[in-house]
Amino acid sequence: MGGFPALIGQVTDRGIVPRIARLAAHFRALGLPVIHLTIAHRQDFADVLPNSLLGTLARKHRMLVAGTPEADIIAELTPAAKDFVVERSSGLIGFLGTSLDAMLRRMRIDSVVITGVSTNVAVTGCAMVGADLGYHVVVAEDCIAASDPAIHDVIVNEQLRMIARISTAADVEAALKTT
Numbered sequence: 084m085g086g087f088p089a090l091i092g093q094v095t096d097r098g099i100v101p102r103i104a105r106l107a108a109h110f111r112a113l114g115l116p117v118i119h120l121t122i123a124h125r126q127d128f129a130d131v132l133p134n135s136l137l138g139t140l141a142r143k144h145r146m147l148v149a150g151t152p153e154a155d156i157i158a159e160l161t162p163a164a165k166d167f168v169v170e171r172s173s174g175l176i177g178f179l180g181t182s183l184d185a186m187l188r189r190m191r192i193d194s195v196v197i198t199g200v201s202t203n204v205a206v207t208g209c210a211m212v213g214a215d216l217g218y219h220v221v222v223a224e225d226c227i228a229a230s231d232p233a234i235h236d237v238i239v240n241e242q243l244r245m246i247a248r249i250s251t252a253a254d255v256e257a258a259l260k261t262t
Contacts, residue, residue, distance in 0.1 A: 089230035120177035123154035130173040176208035194219040202229035220247035
């Protein structure tokens with residue numbers, strides 16, 4: 084996220100990291116899988132097409148290069164030993180070009196809870212593809228952020244609500260206690 088100061092600012096302002104960490108800990112305590120979707124580009128960027136603004140910016144500014152701190156999972160969300168890390172070197176959506184769908188199906192998972200960044204690209208993309216693949220998608224709204232709070236609100240209220248259940252981390256935790 085180093086190349087996106089407004090997004091980093093919103094992550095901080097919205098306080099999503101501690102809520103994501105708490106929600107992940109809750110999942111672990113219940114024996115439910117926690118999956119981290121990461122992106123880290125090759126050093127030579129041969130895996131990144133300049134066919135989107137994000138791809139162009141990544142290439143131009145050498146962003147999210149594998150092996151650099153910028154591409155690492157932040158310390159507060161370090162995966163636990165039993166967590167899954169699904170890595171990709173290109174693309175905008177964690178369901179595409181990765182093992183995520185096959186992994187979820189092998190574990191007989193039919194519902195996913197999405198957290199992270201960014202509301203306007205990865206979160207929405209994963210929600211759309213997940214719904215198309217037949218998953219029940221829940222978006223923990225207080226665990227996601229976009230670089231612009233007004234855009235975040237429009238996407239959540241006018242787009243994500245059409246394809247996913249919009250919830251809070253606390254409501255997800257409460258729902259898991261009753262199942």
